[in-house]
Amino acid sequence: MGDRRLVVGVTVLAGLAAYAVLVPWVAGVDDRVTDFAAARQAPSWAHLFGTDSAGRDLFVRTAAGLRVSLLIAAVCAVLSTVIGALVGALSAVAGGWVDRLTMRVVDGVNAVPHLLLGIVLVALFRGSLVAIIASIALTHWTQVARIVRSEVLSLRDRPHVDAAVLGGATRWRVVHRHLLPAALPQALVAAVLLLPHAVWHESTLSFLGLGLPPHRASLGTLLEEARSSLLLGGWWTLVFPALGLVLATLAVAAVGSGLRDRVALPRRAEATL
Amino acid sequence: MTPALSVRDLTVRFPLAARRRAPRRVVHAATDVSFDLHAGRVLALVGESGCGKSVLASALLRLLPGNAVVTGSAVLAGSPPVDVLTADERVVGRQVRGRRLALVPQSAATSLTPVRTARSQLEEAVCELAPGTDPRARADELAERVGLAPRDLDLFPHELSGGMAQRVVVALALAGGPAVVLADEPTAGLDRPLANRTLQLLREVADAGCAVLLITHDLGGLLRAPEVADDLAVMYASRLMETGPAAAVLAAPAHDYTRDLLGALPAGGLVPIPGHPPELTDLPAGCAYHARRPDAGRCDGGALHTAALHTGGVRSARCRPLAVALC
Numbered sequence: 001m002g003d004r005r006l007v008v009g010v011t012v013l014a015g016l017a018a019y020a021v022l023v024p025w026v027a028g029v030d031d032r033v034t035d036f037a038a039a040r041q042a043p044s045w046a047h048l049f050g051t052d053s054a055g056r057d058l059f060v061r062t063a064a065g066l067r068v069s070l071l072i073a074a075v076c077a078v079l080s081t082v083i084g085a086l087v088g089a090l091s092a093v094a095g096g097w098v099d100r101l102t103m104r105v106v107d108g109v110n111a112v113p114h115l116l117l118g119i120v121l122v123a124l125f126r127g128s129l130v131a132i133i134a135s136i137a138l139t140h141w142t143q144v145a146r147i148v149r150s151e152v153l154s155l156r157d158r159p160h161v162d163a164a165v166l167g168g169a170t171r172w173r174v175v176h177r178h179l180l181p182a183a184l185p186q187a188l189v190a191a192v193l194l195l196p197h198a199v200w201h202e203s204t205l206s207f208l209g210l211g212l213p214p215h216r217a218s219l220g221t222l223l224e225e226a227r228s229s230l231l232l233g234g235w236w237t238l239v240f241p242a243l244g245l246v247l248a249t250l251a252v253a254a255v256g257s258g259l260r261d262r263v264a265l266p267r268r269a270e271a272t273l
Numbered sequence: 274m275t276p277a278l279s280v281r282d283l284t285v286r287f288p289l290a291a292r293r294r295a296p297r298r299v300v301h302a303a304t305d306v307s308f309d310l311h312a313g314r315v316l317a318l319v320g321e322s323g324c325g326k327s328v329l330a331s332a333l334l335r336l337l338p339g340n341a342v343v344t345g346s347a348v349l350a351g352s353p354p355v356d357v358l359t360a361d362e363r364v365v366g367r368q369v370r371g372r373r374l375a376l377v378p379q380s381a382a383t384s385l386t387p388v389r390t391a392r393s394q395l396e397e398a399v400c401e402l403a404p405g406t407d408p409r410a411r412a413d414e415l416a417e418r419v420g421l422a423p424r425d426l427d428l429f430p431h432e433l434s435g436g437m438a439q440r441v442v443v444a445l446a447l448a449g450g451p452a453v454v455l456a457d458e459p460t461a462g463l464d465r466p467l468a469n470r471t472l473q474l475l476r477e478v479a480d481a482g483c484a485v486l487l488i489t490h491d492l493g494g495l496l497r498a499p500e501v502a503d504d505l506a507v508m509y510a511s512r513l514m515e516t517g518p519a520a521a522v523l524a525a526p527a528h529d530y531t532r533d534l535l536g537a538l539p540a541g542g543l544v545p546i547p548g549h550p551p552e553l554t555d556l557p558a559g560c561a562y563h564a565r566r567p568d569a570g571r572c573d574g575g576a577l578h579t580a581a582l583h584t585g586g587v588r589s590a591r592c593r594p595l596a597v598a599l600c
Contacts, residue, residue: 162336163384167394167445168371168401177397181388 006258012251023063032215040234050236053229058240065217066244073198079137081191084144089175092152106142114139122210132211136201144190151183192256196249219245275350276309277484278453283345285332298554302328304511310484317487317495320508321550326488330455335365349373371402375451379458381438385430391441392426402449415444436467453484468494472501493538507531510551510561517588527590529569530562560592
């Protein structure tokens with residue numbers, strides 16, 4: 001079951017990635033150029049997904065938006081994973097007051113709604129791509145930190161860690177050569193499961209007008225534009241970007257849960273339960 | 274001859290957390306343990322499970338939990354001599370562990386990091402413990418020394434058989450060229466042929482010049498391979514009950530516990546020892562073994578008696594003076 005989900009997820013994700021990368025490149029059209037003579041046209045052979053209120057082709061613009069959204073989400077997931085893995089591993093290895101303090105910081109970050117924290121960060125640096133990435137990465141590392149910390153705590157008393165110490169390994173070497181590699185599969189699964197969350201977070205910020213400037217396509221800015229067109233009958237301005245968002249989210253979630261099942265293969269006795 | 278490792282009065286205690294309205298209890302894991310390890314010789318330390326054998330190895334390597342209270346001395350010969358029980362942790366970490374004093378751990382398969390190949394771990398140990406040597410060539414050399422094909426090192430721990438994993442951990446222990454090797458139950462969980470091969474491997478390590486402490490509860494294995502151990506120490510309830518040359522102790526035990534252990538083996542008639550070993554938190558005063566078996570024979574309360582053998586070497590046993598015939 002997990003493998004089938006993984007295959008379907010990877011296939012859909014590969015299709016979306018190919019669409020996002022190839023279409024703006026092959027079409028040779030700048031998705032930011034407006035053509036008011038062709039504004040708000042329904043889907044046709046000339047414009048497969050129709051056009052928006054400024055006459056921009058939505059087939060190209062959705063691809064560009066998907067590319068930006070996926071890219072931001074991927075960068076955020078990687079950053080969150082790196083921050084979370086480092087904080088979690090150091091917290092577990094240091095122990096004592098360092099561990100207690102770190103975990104209270106994690107509790108504190110978790111206690112504040114992520115979107116609210118993100119909005120504050122983005123509002124301080126309006127329209128900046130770095131601020132959007134920071135607003136997502138700095139609010140989503142806590143989950144990875146908790147996972148890596150618990151993994152390292154369960155691993156550090158295993159005989160192979162004592163054996164590494166006997167092999168002359170320093171504390172840092174034990175962490176990065178013996179503990180982190182063993183905790184990495186769980187962290188990677190957490191990172192993949194973080195991706196759809198990051199896509200939605202970025203889209204929400206853009207939808208609220210706090211993300212990228214309106215001329216730069218992202219799934220969030222496209223949905224925000226669709227709000228006004230929808231009342232004038234332009235259903236296609238909402239459907240196609242929304243379809244891209246939902247498909248990307250489901251595909252990444254399928255890949256994540258498929259990977260999770262692979263990492264934690266049930267033992268034979270459990271599989272029969 | 275100066276011993277490679279001289280352990281004197283090694284005592285390990287683990288104070289337990291105090292309970293309400295109950296006196297604070299202390300685990301007596303090792304009490305006044307003294308022995309010498311000599312280059313080229315294997316000292317086998319035998320005893321029932323839970324008597325404190327493995328704690329000795331952990332204490333010598335300074336790998337005990339933080340609540341352990343350790344007293345006594347354990348001096349590693351060399352320049353400079355180091356008392357591993359009192360030396361600074363950095364000295365132990367950077368100069369002793371792996372380099373002068375190494376461990377062959379109890380469970381080989383779980384002592385290897387599961388997500389890395391044996392070669393990667395062996396080469397890492399070589400880089401740390403013997404800088405300046407070519408790690409790949411040295412890893413291959415170590416593999417061949419313990420009877421592994423160099424290509425076997427490219428396997429992950431779960432791809433290694435029990436015997437191969439045991440050889441890899443022996444190779445890891447030898448990576449730093451230690452003078453003393455502690456082998457903590459290296460044959461646990463192995464079938465008879467594999468256990469014999471592992472014991473022979475440790476004999477070869479000793480023959481190459483290392484001093485080896487072989488911790489085991491498999492007295493039968495030592496009887497079947499008498500050439501493996503030169504000396505024997507028998508431990509019961511945290512104390513050494515009897516020590517001496519292995520052949521002499523096995524042929525004519527001086528302490529009732531050694532005699533009963535041999536009697537419990539198939540070759541000795543499979544006579545189980547009555548009763549159970551005492552809780553290490555609640556040891557009786559005097560000799561713990563004769564408190565378990567008061568009918569076993571005379572006992573002077575667990576005093577240690579030592580005698581020089583006419584064939585060379587020293588025998589010691591608790592509870593009563595050694596008979597002249599044993600010396």
